[in-house]
Amino acid sequence: MPIQQVVGPSSRAGMFLVLTIQEGGEATVRDFLADLPGLVRGVSFRYPEHELMTVAGIGANLWDRLYAVPRPLHLHPFAEIKGAKHTAVSTPGDLLIHLRARHLDICFELARQVSERLKWVGEVVDEVHGFKFFDDRDLLGFVDGTENPEGGKAEAAVMVGDEDATYAGSSYVIVQKYLHDMDAWRALSTEDQEKVIGRSKLENIEMSDDVKPSNSHIALNVIEDADGTQRQIVRENMPFGQIGTQEFGTYFIGYAADPGITEEMLRNMFIGKPEGNTDRILDFSTPVTGSLYFVPTEDFLDDQPAAR
16 A cells, blocks of 8 residues: 555655645645545556655644544644753644655655645645665664564554544654754764764664663653553654755654654653753754644545535
8 A cells, every 4th residue: 555654664765745735725635635546556556666655644724624524633733842942843834745665766756746736726845855874874873763663563653543433544743854963963972972862873772771861862752651661653764965055964754643652752852851851962953844744544535524
């Protein structure tokens, strides 16, 4: 199933499109969403070996304009998280299109098709072309995605269940575009970089709890229930960069059955746990976008609720 496949094989290339939709464009968007599975099949049929996967997400404000039914349980605009030192910004976004494949060309072709369908009613406010870097590392030099759950655990982490039965099988996604201060990062020794992340750089081994700094990225991103059960999300992050503008970063994209898990991670990072103990990585990596989306099933796209 190439459309709305949140959990899938690792891809070497990806594109992220965030669009805003103008008033009056709702009917066009509904038609586009209904036709999107066919668009994906039409493009991927030509190159099945490229394993094109596509996810479309709907923002809270657009949902209210599209459908005469209540929002899904956890769908809301992404709220800015402002700490004493760092801020997770909230930026406009009505539609998210996440494209993944073995090669960028097929992502680009589908993105072009999407743009053609929405060009009179939508504006692409953010576009990122991502790639897998050496050994699946980010541009900071560390392996990214190591803590992702796999198999059935991954499905359980991202898929809505009985808690919102009307939308069972759907998901939520939060995206943020982070820019890295590479000069400041490279000025750190490898040992100090490892303390920022909480993991060894070469071997990709997590530090033991008695060694790992409490403000390391890994320490602040472990979320547990009252009984000690870890609550997980699935990250599909990708590095991106432009040599001419010296803009380098990581596009964070986190899928979850409950976006509150991701939001709690972000509060730990930006406000601190305890307050003031903020994620050290934020001294080198700054988010310039932030938005939240509901990811419906393909069946939902085929048979959408009544229009508002």
